[in-house]
Amino acid sequence: MLEKITLAHGSGGKASHELIEKLFVASFGSKALVAMEDSAVLQAGRETIAFSTDSFVVDPIFFPGGDIGSLAVHGTVNDLAMRGAKPLYLAVGMIIEEGFSYADLETIVRSLKAGADKAGVEIVTGDTKVVQVGKADKIFINTTGIGLLDEGLDISAKNCRPGDKIIMSGTMADHGATILCQREGLQIQGGFTSDSAPLNHMVSAIIREAGNSIHVLRDPTRGGVGTTLNELALTSEVGIRIREKDLPVRGDVMGACELLGLDPLYLANEGKLLAFVEPGAAESLLAVIQKTEYGENACIIGEVIADHPGQVVLETIIGSARTVDMLHGEPLPRIC
């Protein structure tokens, strides 16, 4: 019997999933929630909308490549885009610790606005709470977004099909490695930064190219590519095979991961997507992604198979195969 909430329950890995399934899904019982997607797809009168929420508690709040403000915009914009929706509106809820620097708040607000402008969404409503010193850590930001869906699109975590090619839109683990290096006070040699970025324009481009050939889109944030692929294998009841040699990781990020003793497969990305697409459309969609901002390093990392449903298998560089599990064990708190 579980008695206490632990950091692992917020890691995005196995413990998070158990909490969500056993408590939230079991209690709330909503069909949209049960689907375990990045955002809920809902009927609002005659329109189909996507709806997604995320709270950001990243530590540190300023980091190379962004801050908690830009991250909060990108995170929710991307969750909406991963259902094929066009993000329209954001609500921003802030919980601020008494004594927080007004200048820092201004910087974060500017960053929220710049992020929203870049993504083409409007911040339309908000809320601010202040708690006493020591009752929160500087600032937490919730963003919740609404997107509009075109009829006919069906992009969902349950749609992986054997044969699908898996495109990754760029290098892996940049955000997670950046945050952890900052936190540990490690000097980053290669100068890599968080990949935090809005992916909605990239998604629009591939939908225009061949929307019906796209089965699944997912941004591998908390828990990383390894956990995300496991979620998809379970939800779609298929096997997934990826090749180590094709996984895109920057050399300096890999070096940092080795130093930290962490596998880049489990580190968060905040500006990358995984696209599961019909094999015949894979090359043309890859070419489209490579031409978009944030997509130049995109590549095909594997495919969906009918064997061993629910599992992810990695073909290693030396030719052996190993199962890739969901993130468990050591939690990496407050990555986003």
Place this chain on the structure above:
Amino acid sequence: MLEKITLAHGSGGKASHELIEKLFVASFGSKALVAMEDSAVLQAGRETIAFSTDSFVVDPIFFPGGDIGSLAVHGTVNDLAMRGAKPLYLAVGMIIEEGFSYADLETIVRSLKAGADKAGVEIVTGDTKVVQVGKADKIFINTTGIGLLDEGLDISAKNCRPGDKIIMSGTMADHGATILCQREGLQIQGGFTSDSAPLNHMVSAIIREAGNSIHVLRDPTRGGVGTTLNELALTSEVGIRIREKDLPVRGDVMGACELLGLDPLYLANEGKLLAFVEPGAAESLLAVIQKTEYGENACIIGEVIADHPGQVVLETIIGSARTVDMLHGEPLPRIC
């Protein structure tokens, strides 16, 4: 020059307003945000929707009449209803302190679900973050909601008109007094409790009765009736006159307020609304409210006047008049 965020910035009073206007509205510049309503009214394709967010940091998290879960549902449902929208969907984002009791989390989740069922809304998506011990205070909950608006309704903070009667749907200050008594460890003699409740069914009933006679709806939460009336007087550029003898306050709540040295006009309500309605429809709308759940103590507390725009005047019991300001000075943190 402001250097630090203070508790007053989260109080819902004057400092909150200045922060919102000078930083958030000035930076984000959205038309919907500028309107300073309880929820934004937006176009989503062919539909008009309401969209509202609120973070809940109430302390204590369990209190007579509710808990942070039910409060979080009612707060957002009511903000949607105050534009005349029918609340449909809620997103729930939780920030939990490591070590938080799983049993308490279960209680709160049950309470979120019961609140949603009672209001007739669906919890469709969520997010959970866990931060280290001492980096948050037990649990914070953000709820963000979507509601659907009927065409033709125009219920807005800018619509107060001279002559409008002001209906208050029940007694004042119950929530604020309950939380403060709990926090101070005061034994509540009369056994009053928080009024936290969903008001959307009450709003539906008055819209069915005479939707076009309703100019403004507002739930006087943080900052209380005094602050809310000031906001409306400013937004609509009208004067507001209320009569002390007509302000509904329970005797035991008034006693607690006197003990605490607080004015019930500035204490939060979480299950009450103020309705500004055409004078000819006031009696029939009042009768409808009195017949709904949570509305039995409704009464008319004053009216809109053309004199002294932007100001709220209280006619005291002894016949004198005094200006009612927005809440400022002593902040009451974490009331909701």
